[in-house]
Every structure is written in structure tokens, then in C-alpha cells.
Amino acid sequence: MQKFILSVLVENKFGVLARIVGLFSARGFNIDSLAVAETEDPCVSRMTMVVDADEKTLEQIKKQLNKLIDVIKVIDLTEKEYLDRELVLIRVKIDSKTRDRVIQVIETLSAKVVDVGRDSLAVEEVGDSKKINATLELLRPFGIMEIVRTGKIVIQAGKKE
Amino acid sequence: MKITGAEILLESLKREKVKVIFGYPGGSVLPFFDKLYDVKEPRFILTRHEQGAAHAADGYARATGEVGVCLATSGPGATNLVTGIATAYMDSVPMVALTGQVKTHLIGNDAFQEADVTGITRPITKHNFLVKDVRELAQTVKEAFHIARTGRPGPVLIDLPVDIQIASCEFHYPTKVDIRSYRPTFEGHKGQVKRIARAIEKAKRPVLYAGGGVVISGAAPELTELAKKMHIPVTVTLMGMGAFPDTHELSLGMLGMHGTVYANHAVQESDLIIAVGARFDDRVTGKLDEFAPHAKIIHIDVDPSSVSKNVDVDIPCIGEAKQVLKELLKMLRKEPDTSAWLKKIKFWKEKAPLKYKIDDKLRPQYVMEEIYAATGGDAIITTEVGQNQMWAAQYYQYTKPRTFLTSGGLGTMGYGFPAAIGAKVGKPDKTVFDIAGDGSIQMNIQELATAVLGKIHVKIAILNNCYLGMVRQWQELFYKKRYSHTHLNTCNCPDFVKVAEGYGAVGMRVTKKKDVRKAIEKAIKTPNTVLIDFVVEEEENVMPMVPAGKAIDRMIGGMA
Numbered sequence: 001m002q003k004f005i006l007s008v009l010v011e012n013k014f015g016v017l018a019r020i021v022g023l024f025s026a027r028g029f030n031i032d033s034l035a036v037a038e039t040e041d042p043c044v045s046r047m048t049m050v051v052d053a054d055e056k057t058l059e060q061i062k063k064q065l066n067k068l069i070d071v072i073k074v075i076d077l078t079e080k081e082y083l084d085r086e087l088v089l090i091r092v093k094i095d096s097k098t099r100d101r102v103i104q105v106i107e108t109l110s111a112k113v114v115d116v117g118r119d120s121l122a123v124e125e126v127g128d129s130k131k132i133n134a135t136l137e138l139l140r141p142f143g144i145m146e147i148v149r150t151g152k153i154v155i156q157a158g159k160k161e
Numbered sequence: 162m163k164i165t166g167a168e169i170l171l172e173s174l175k176r177e178k179v180k181v182i183f184g185y186p187g188g189s190v191l192p193f194f195d196k197l198y199d200v201k202e203p204r205f206i207l208t209r210h211e212q213g214a215a216h217a218a219d220g221y222a223r224a225t226g227e228v229g230v231c232l233a234t235s236g237p238g239a240t241n242l243v244t245g246i247a248t249a250y251m252d253s254v255p256m257v258a259l260t261g262q263v264k265t266h267l268i269g270n271d272a273f274q275e276a277d278v279t280g281i282t283r284p285i286t287k288h289n290f291l292v293k294d295v296r297e298l299a300q301t302v303k304e305a306f307h308i309a310r311t312g313r314p315g316p317v318l319i320d321l322p323v324d325i326q327i328a329s330c331e332f333h334y335p336t337k338v339d340i341r342s343y344r345p346t347f348e349g350h351k352g353q354v355k356r357i358a359r360a361i362e363k364a365k366r367p368v369l370y371a372g373g374g375v376v377i378s379g380a381a382p383e384l385t386e387l388a389k390k391m392h393i394p395v396t397v398t399l400m401g402m403g404a405f406p407d408t409h410e411l412s413l414g415m416l417g418m419h420g421t422v423y424a425n426h427a428v429q430e431s432d433l434i435i436a437v438g439a440r441f442d443d444r445v446t447g448k449l450d451e452f453a454p455h456a457k458i459i460h461i462d463v464d465p466s467s468v469s470k471n472v473d474v475d476i477p478c479i480g481e482a483k484q485v486l487k488e489l490l491k492m493l494r495k496e497p498d499t500s501a502w503l504k505k506i507k508f509w510k511e512k513a514p515l516k517y518k519i520d521d522k523l524r525p526q527y528v529m530e531e532i533y534a535a536t537g538g539d540a541i542i543t544t545e546v547g548q549n550q551m552w553a554a555q556y557y558q559y560t561k562p563r564t565f566l567t568s569g570g571l572g573t574m575g576y577g578f579p580a581a582i583g584a585k586v587g588k589p590d591k592t593v594f595d596i597a598g599d600g601s602i603q604m605n606i607q608e609l610a611t612a613v614l615g616k617i618h619v620k621i622a623i624l625n626n627c628y629l630g631m632v633r634q635w636q637e638l639f640y641k642k643r644y645s646h647t648h649l650n651t652c653n654c655p656d657f658v659k660v661a662e663g664y665g666a667v668g669m670r671v672t673k674k675k676d677v678r679k680a681i682e683k684a685i686k687t688p689n690t691v692l693i694d695f696v697v698e699e700e701e702n703v704m705p706m707v708p709a710g711k712a713i714d715r716m717i718g719g720m721a
Contacts, residue, residue: 011342014291019283026284063466069288069308072342 003032004051004058005077005084005154011070012038012045019068020047029053029061033151044072048153081157087150088132089114090123093143102142109135120145166295166326167192170259171200173302176334179203179230181221181586182259183214187234188274189261192326203230206586206615209607211238213579215245216605219254220580223566224541225587226379228255228309235261236274239320240281244573246316247285251570252400253377255314257305258282262322265293278320287315295328300335307338312345313464314377345463349480349488356476357435357459358492364433366502367393370416370445373400373569374438374462374482376562381405383486384437390490392499394506396424398439399554402565407558408538413506414515417445418707419551422513422720425713427506431456438462438482441471442570451712461485513720515555517704523674525549525624525697529556532594532622535681540592541566541584545577545601547631549624551703553596575604581619582612592620592685599625599651609664612690620684621692626699627652634702638717652696661692670694 010016017036024031032050039046051061058076065074094102106113106123110131115122125135129152136144164172170193174182183206186194197205208214211233218229229249233242239260249256263272279291288308290301298321305317361367375384381404388395388411395405396413405412416424425447428434434456439445446452449471460467460474461482468477478485517526529552532540538558543566544550550567559565566584568576581595595602602623612619624630629647636644661668667689671680677695684691705718714720 014293015279015283015289018280022283060466060470067464067466069340069343 001052001054004053005082005152006049006051006062006065007075007077007154008047008049008065009039009072009075010045010047011072012043013070016045016070017047019070020065023064023068024061027060027064029057033149035151035153048151050152075156077154077156082154083157084128084152084154085126086129086132086152087124087126088135089148090125090136090139090144091146092121092123092139093145094119094121098142102139105138109138111135162331163329164332165192165329166298166321167196169295169298169330169332170302170321170326171196172332173299173334174203174230177228177302177306179228181206182230182232183208183217183221183583184232184259185209185211185214185234185238187238187261189235189238189263189323190232190326192323193232193261193321206582206611208579208611210605211241212245212575213582213605213608213611215242215256215258216248216573216576216579217583217586217611218256218258219245219249219576220543220566220583221587222249222254222256222583223580224563224584226563227587228257228306229583230257230259232259233261234274235263235278235323236276238274239278240276243281243285246282246318248568248571248573248576249316250285250287252568253314253373254316255310256316257309258316258318260318260320261326262291262320264324265322268322278318282318285316286318289318289320291320292322292325295325296330298325299332303335303338304340307340308343312343346479347481347484349461349478349485351488353476353478354485354488355492357461357478358489358494360433360457360459360476361391361393361435361493362495362497364497365499366431367391367433367435367497367499368413368427368431368456369393369395369405370398370428370434370436370439371395371401371404372398372437372439375401375404376438378438378463378482379562380438380482380486381562383483383490387486387490391493391496392503393435393497394427394503396420396427398442398445399567399569401439402554403559403562406560408560415554417713418447419555419703419705420713421515422705422716422718423506423509425707425716426509426720428453428456429712429714434458436460436462437486440467443471446471447707447713447715448711509720517701521674523672523677523695523697524701525552525626525695526556527674528622528624528677528695528697529553529596531677532596532681533557535678535685536592536594540564540594541581541588543567543577543581543584543593543595545595545597546572546574547598547601547629548626548634548701548703549596549598549601549630551631552624574598574601578602578605578619578621579608579611581621582608582615582617585617585619595619595621597621597623598630599623599627600629600649602657603655606660609661609666609690609692613665618688618690620690622681623657623692623694624697625651625657625694626697626701628699631703633700637700637702638706638708657692657694661690666690666692668692668694670696672696
């Protein structure tokens with residue numbers, strides 16, 4: 001089992017999201033994360049999915065997706081050159097003793113404090129998986145109260161020649 | 162000129178050359194029914210349950226090759242279609258299901274007779290539509306029919322709110338349909354076809370494995386030519402019955418769980434399996450990792466997701482069976498040497514033919530053989546599900562496609578009788594027999610009214626063993642004969658003859674072997690719906706059998 005990234009272009013029509021998610025649940029495919037929105041063409045939406053599967057299952061997933069009438073194209077990004085991003089909001093516990101150290105840690109990352117509470121801070125971080133994981137690891141010792149993630153979005157790398 | 166949504170729907174169905182609609186009225190389809198009141202074409206057949214309408218549309222589609230159309234109201238009407246739609250989905254039957262829906266502004270409001278039909282049918286339709294603007298209706302109908310009948314066919318549902326049926330707009334029926342995200346493949350890749358040709362020429366023990374796709378594609382002539390020219394034996398699935406004549410010496414009959422011993426052995430000893438329009442279903446393969454251990458696998462199919470889904474395929478070829486086989490026939494340069502192989506198969510056929518106990522008791526297999534003889538093998542046979550279905554497949558020789566209509570994928574009890582009605586409507590000059598079990602026939606018995614009042618003279622042969630036969634068989638073989646709730650007591654209740662007569666049909670009961678042929682011949686000659694209650698041996702089993710989880714050459718009643 002490993003994680004694969006699929007970028008699926010679909011007609012921006014009523015029920016498309018339900019159809020794809022329904023397909024996955026009906027066939028027992030696992031979705032790790034899902035992000036969907038309009039593209040440069042308002043009639044077309046893009047769904048970026050991180051799926052947890054083995055190679056044979058991935059083949060079935062791609063074929064079943066292609067079978068759906070509203071699916072225009074299925075791109076398997078795992079083997080391609082790509083850039084990935086995710087936005088994460090993290091609520092970190094602070095008290096009078098830890099506050100300064102937490103803010104110091106945040107400053108060494110590119111993260112921002114977006115909200116200050118009585119005993120917590122909300123931190124925003126944007127970046128690829130490496131950066132997001134690093135940020136979470138550095139903040140974990142202080143006590144993470146809540147994590148809200150958008151799920152990965154991916155864009156293919158431009159042709160270099 | 163502006164016309165209403167109901168009129169647009171009717172006009173659009175006419176443009177799609179729809180000749181028959183099966184359905185049942187209700188509040189949310191009143192506007193459309195009002196339009197139907199004035200027309201003779203398309204013909205409307207009123208069933209007595211929406212499930213009957215769905216199965217009838219399915220039977221009509223399978224018998225004729227056209228798209229079957231059924232119609233129901235919102236809420237419970239639509240949910241009553243669900244089993245019929247799922248049946249069509251599993252067997253790739255082209256169907257358009259039309260359902261009324263509550264007014265658009267009430268959708269999601271828990272209104273009277275409201276149901277999320279597009280949500281409920283999403284996993285069991287090839288596609289579905291909810292029409293929220295009357296200006297999109299004509300385009301939606303055109304797309305629905307296109308999707309239903311092309312590529313791998315399937316049911317498409319159109320949910321039509323009642324206010325859209327009343328709203329009006331200009332009517333333009335589109336001349337073309339082009340869905341950018343739906344482009345099924347028709348022709349096979351020439352390189353792949355060439356590889357297939359070379360593999361066939363070199364094979365020593367080839368087997369043609371033909372499924373429902375051959376029937377759907379109209380590829381029976383090409384398949385027959387390929388088998389005969391190359392001297393390759395043919396086995397068919399339940400869905401592929403009639404794709405190759407059962408009476409030909411190259412025919413191996415059906416394979417799989419209740420297939421013939423020789424078909425299953427042929428597959429297990431084969432060095433080349435040529436699968437055409439079949440999907441390696443679990444009823445066929447038995448224990449997957451022991452299936453066809455010595456064979457290279459060729460798979461010709463229109464649906465890429467069926468290829469290498471269960472069984473790893475060596476030479477796939479995506480395309481319509483008819484197109485690919487035509488191309489293949491052109492590329493074959495010499496015949497493989499199969500004489501030793503055919504000799505071996507002949508030996509197996511003589512050693513392990515299909516058989517049942519022949520004594521003076523009335524056994525269901527005998528009834529099937531008599532129906533075959535009395536109809537000259539020229540009838541359309543529909544079946545219910547279970548033992549009746551298996552005996553109908555085994556003991557009638559099918560020589561033409563679209564003559565054996567059965568719920569293979571979903572295995573829906575109650576399918577056969579309404580499907581027979583649909584088939585008879587589509588093929589009025591044919592004798593149509595529904596082979597039923599005593600359990601199954603009670604699931605859509607109300608359609609006797611449809612048949613009698615519509616003068617759709619189908620014949621029902623109930624193989625009445627008083628039990629839910631197939632389940633009882635499994636309880637006998639694997640649960641120490643603990644017949645938990647499978648004794649239906651149909652020998653005492655109901656009196657099928659009285660039920661038939663209550664509906665104005667002809668009812669007959671046969672308890673002795675010597676009366677079987679007379680009863681069948683009488684039924685065929687009677688210009689009415691006829692039900693024959695054949696009281697057969699109660700604990701007769703379908704043999705041979707591949708037990709669940711075993712390899713297909715390890716059959717109970719087999720050769721091993």
C-alpha cells in the first residue's frame with residue numbers, strides 16, 4: 001500500500017462530487033485527502049485526491065473514474081514532476097512560560113500567527129508536505145489542540161526544455 | 162412555438178424511436194400522462210407494480226436490442242424501480258428510466274412522495290440526470306439515450322420535477338450528441354488484434370469464452386465463424402447463451418459453478434483462453450488463483466475496467482466484440498492444430514455429460530427438456546433465479562442470441578415474469594416461456610393482470626418444489642440439511658391454478674411425467690396467458706456444482 005496522487009478534471013455539474021465519492025466508497029477505495037474547485041474554465045472543476053492503495057487497485061481506480069460520464073481526464077501525478085501545496089491552520093497551547101519560545105519557533109519557520117487567544121495561538125502554514133510535516137513536528141512538543149488542513153493541491157511542473 | 166415539458170418529453174421519445182413505454186402513474190407524472198392519453202405511439206403498457214415496469218422494459222430491451230423505457234412517479238414509484246434498474250445495471254442492459262419528482266422548489270424539503278432518486282440510483286445507473294430547467298430537457302433526453310445504448314450499455318435515469326413538465330419553451334431536438342468526457346472505443350487496436358491472431362495460430366488447446374458482450378454487440382455470427390474456421394471449442398456464460406449454438410459439436414455448453422464438467426475441465430487444461438465480451442465473474446472462475454493455470458489470457462471487451470480486474474490478462478483488446486472479431490478474422494492466416502484437443506474434449510463429453518436421475522418421478526430437468534422439444538428450441542426463455550434458472554440454462558439448447566433472458570449479475574427473483582411480458586411485446590410472434598420457481602413467481606405475480614388485460618400471451622412454467630430451491634440446496638450440502646426458513650410450503654399455499662384463474666388466465670397443474678408434453682403443447686396453442694404448475698421432486702439438486710472457494714475442476718458430481 002502506498003499513497004498516490006490523482007488530479008481529476010470533471011464537468012462542473014450537479015452531483016459530480018457525490019458520484020466520485022460514491023464510487024470510492026462503493027468499491028472500498030481509500031481517500032486520504034480531497035480538494036476540489038473550479039479551474040480556469042468555469043465549466044470544468046479539478047479534484048485533487050490522495051489515495052491509499054496498492055498498484056493493482058490504483059489501476060482499477062483510474063479505470064473506474066474514466067468510466068464516469070462526467071470525468072473528462074484522470075492524471076496520475078505520482079510518476080510525474082509536480083509541485084504540491086497545502087494550507088494548515090494549527091491551534092497551539094501556550095502559557096506564560098512557553099509563549100515566547102513558541103513565537104520564536106514560529107518565526108524560524110515561514111509560519112504566521114493569525115490568532116491570539118488566552119491560552120492558545122492559531123498558526124497558519126503553507127507549503128509542500130515536507131514543510132507542513134516539519135512545522136507540525138516542531139510545534140507538537142508544546143501541545144497541539146486542533147489541526148485543520150485543506151488537503152493537498154498539485155500542479156504539474158512546467159516543461160523545462 | 163412554445164410547448165410544455167411534458168410535450169417535449171413525448172416528442173423527444175418519439176425522435177428516439179421509442180415504440181413502447183412500461184409504467185405506472187402517480188401525482189408527479191400527471192402532466193406527462195395527460196399527454197400520453199392522446200397518443201397511440203409510443204404504446205403505453207400499464208403494469209401493476211413499478212418493479213414489473215422496470216423488468217418489462219429490461220426484457221423488451223434484451224429481446225429486441227432497443228433501449229427499454231420505463232416510467233414511474235416520484236417517491237415510492239421511483240424507489241420501486243430501484244431493483245429493476247440495478248438488475249439492468251449489472252447485466253449492461255440499455256434502459257432509460259423516467260421518474261417524476263416533486264416541484265423544484267420543494268426538493269430537499271421532505272415533501273410528499275419525495276425521494277432523492279438521483280442519489281439513490283447513482284451507484285446503479287450508468288448515469289443519471291435531474292432536470293431543473295425545461296430548456297435542457299430535450300438535450301438531456303438525447304444524451305440519456307446515447308449513453309444508454311453505446312459502449313457498455315446500461316440504465317440511465319431522468320428525474321423530472323412536475324413543474325418542469327408544466328413549464329414551456331421552444332422545442333429543438335438536437336441533431337447530434339457529443340459528450341466530451343464520454344468517448345467509448347469501437348475498434349480494437351490493430352497491433353493488439355495482430356498479437357491475438359498470432360497467439361491463436363500457435364495454440365494447441367484454445368478455448369473461446371463468450372459472454373453477454375457477444376450478444377450485446379451482435380457478434381454471434383463472427384464468433385461462430387471464428388470457432389468453426391479455427392476449430393476452437395466454445396464455452397458460454399449464463400449471459401452469453403445463444404451466442405454460439407448449443408447444438409454444434411464445438412459447443413462446450415456453460416462453464417462455471419453449475420456449468421458442464423467438460424467446459425470447466427477444458428478451461429483448466431487450456432493453453433489459450435480467448436475471452437470475448439465476458440468479465441471473469443466469480444460464478445465462472447471459482448478459486449481465482451487456481452483458474453486456468455496453464456493458459457495465456459486474451460480479453461476482448463468494450464469496458465477497460467473489466468480487463469485485468471480479476472484475472473491478469475496477457476493480450477487485452479478494448480473495442481466492440483463485433484468490430485474486433487471481424488478484424489481478427491481478416492488477420493488469421495492459418496488454423497491451429499486442435500485435433501488432439503477436440504478428441505480429448507469429446508472423451509470428456511462422453512464420460513461426464515449433464516445428467517439427472519431418470520425414473521417415474523417428475524423431475525424439473527425433464528420439464529425443461531420437454532419445453533425445448535415442444536417449442537422446437539425456437540422460444541424465448543426468461544427465467545427467475547435459483548435452481549429454475551440453472552436448469553433452464555442446462556436443459557434447453559439455445560442456438561440464437563437474445564433468446565435466453567435472465568438476471569445473471571444481480572440474480573433478481575421476480576425478474577422472469579415481467580421480463581417475459583416485455584419480451585413478448587417486443588417479439589410478438591415468438592412463444593415466450595418464463596421458467597419460474599415457486600418462490601420467485603410470487604414476487605411479481607400481480608403482473609398476471611398486465612399480461613391478461615394487455616393480451617400479452619406469455620406462458621409460465623413453475624418448477625414447484627415447495628422450497629426456496631437453491632438456498633435449500635446449499636443448506637443441504639453445507640449446513641447439514643438445516644432448512645432454516647426455506648420451506649415455502651408452496652405445495653399447499655397458494656393454489657397457483659386458482660390464482661391464475663382469478664386473474665383471468667388459464668391455470669394447469671401437472672403432477673405426472675406422462676402429462677407434461679400435453680400440458681406444454683396445450684399452453685402454446687391457448688390464446689391466453691397460461692400458467693402451468695409443475696409439481697416436481699422436492700429435494701432435487703442442480704448438478705454438477707463447483708463449491709464456493711474451490712477450483713472449477715473440483716466439482717461435486719464431476720470427474721476428479
